[in-house]
Amino acid sequence: MENIIQFVYIASASLFILSLKWMSEIKTSRWGNWAGTAGMALAILATLLKPEIHGYLWIAIGIVIGASIGTPMAMLMPMTAVPQRTALSHAFGALAAGIVGSAEYFLHGSNLSMPQLIVLCIEVLLGFLTFTGSLLAFGKLQEIIPTRPILYPGRNLVSLSVFAFSLFLIAYLVIKGGSHPFLFSSIVCLSLLFGILLVLPIGGADMPTVISILNAYAGLSSSFMGFLLNNKLLIIAGALDGSSGLILSIQMCKAMNRSFTNVLFGGVGQVLEVADPSRDGKIVKSLSPKEASILFEAAKKVVVVPGYGMAAAQAQHVVKELTDVLENRNIEVKFAIHPVAGRMPGHMNVLLAEADVPYDKLVEMEEINPLFPETDIVLVVGANDITNPAARKNPGSPLYGMPILDVDKAKQILFIKRSMSTGFAGIDNDLFYSPKTIMLFGDAKKVLNELLISINSN
Template structure:
């Protein structure tokens, strides 16, 4: 039976690897999802077949409770809330790892070797800091708490002090082997606190990177749990999760021209007052969708820039309808995809794929930016921070240095937005005041619907 279980574990690990491989391409992403799900199902079944597993009634109760929470989250939660759901998944997974480590300590503290105590300390620290960090990320994404960074004097010193205290607690418990329940509980409390301190000062524009790095922490915590439980599959699966999250974070920081320390401890997205358009001679031009539809009559090349405004309005299907209408008029339509558009990596890709937008129409930032000067009309659907020219032109802006879509270089810009409020990073967008920009105020879905009707009637 043990040989069979190990063989199934190997099959599960292979499926996890194939899952990551297949999910790297849109054409095979469905296979990637199925492979990951099948690998997890096999792993659970194989684990339940272990002869040292007891208390199946409690396991069944746990499965029922988990399924009753997870199923509605998967079925009922809209695509716009995928980032929040991802943050909650990280929180639940990290909490599970932390609780397993806690149980192991209180049951076997005196029997654990020095290497096991090292692994357990790291697992508990990563698990619990990821739990509170992910919950805080969920709160910011859901806008339950302020999306802008919460800053206070000396915050880096406070964070590093809490981190150092966690290290000291872990070191004492490791080298003074024995049962230290109060110290262990203190480690849990300060790990939870460190997770809060880690995410609290991070601004909205950096939130996608925060989600990916929290994913890495959760994976590493699971991997260390595998070492503690001598479970090879957990080691492999956790290492895959942790390394992929880390690689993604590095790639995103590179795409945003930011370092890890800037993302984790910087002041990105300071609270800045919204600039009144009537001040300093700034003028905002606004038209109705019917009036703006005239701009497409002479257009040959159109680029659509999707952002969180499209996601919030669930307007991806109307965007696809608009694309079809424009292509029927022999207009070349492309989509400009910024690596951190939306609230999580690949957010726009997922939404547009749901609307059956062909993948070859989605063009990454490096490839689409040289095409903007020859683009007749750019239609921005609620993408604020990733189109802000201040990132290139204003050294005093918190966005300065972040690569953006060069929308301002197009011949004409239509910007769909509910109001003149700032984006998720809390920064006013200079693009609103460009003489080439026309604002279309209103719900993105309704504005796009009106545009489709008006263009069709021409």
């Protein structure tokens, strides 16, 4: 029986690998997801064949309850809520890893060898810190908790001491060996606390990186569970997830020109730049949507720059309607997608796909930037910092060095914005004062609707 189980596990691991391979292209991506699902089903079936397993009742109850919570969570959630759903899902997976590790310790703690204790403690540490960290990320994305970074003096010292203390307890536990329920419970509590401290000072705009890091942790904690249980399937699947989360977080950091440590400990968002005196004389031009609609008469090429504000205002469907109207007038419309636009990697692509915008119109930053000089109108919908030319020109700006969309090079910029307040990072955008920029103040959805009606009646 053990051999059969191992063969099924190999099949399951292969399916997971194929699943990621097929995920690289849209054409095969749905196959990728099915391969992953099949891999998971095989893994569950093979595990249930284990002769040591004798009680099936609670397993069945658990799966039925889990599936009946997971299904509506996946099917009913609006697409704008995908980031928070992902964060919540990370929390559940990590909680399971933490619980299994802890139960193993309380069951066999005194019989475990030193290396087993090490992997068990790391699994529990990663599992529980990912649990609370992801729950907090969920709370911030769902706006139950304020999205701005929550900062207090000495926060880095507090976080690092909590982390160092838990590592110290782990080292003590491992070297001492034997069963120490109290010590172990303290490690669990410290891990839970560290997860909260880690995400608390992180603001909404850094969420893409944080979600990716939590994704990596959840994977790694499964991998360490594999080491503990001597289960190679767990090691492989966990390692695949870990590397995925790692690559995504590196790409997100690069897209913001920041390091890992800066995202985790930098607390960006508290940098509230005092109004620049040299800006006093500069004028902001604004028009009503009706007046602005005339500009589209002469336009041939339009680029839309979406940001988190589009998601917040649920404006993706109006954007699509506007695109259709412009295309009917033989205006070419493209979308410029910045890698960190939104609250998770690829967020804008999903929202626009939901609104039925074909994916070949979604152009990545590197490809769209050379096209801006010949673009007649750029329409910025709910984006801010990713269009700020200070990132290129002003070495004193906190954004300096971040790759941006070169929106300022277009012939005309229409910037939809609620008010003159600063962007997420609290930094004023030079683009507002460009003679080429026209501000359209108001809620993104409302402004776009008025624009749409006016263009139709012109």
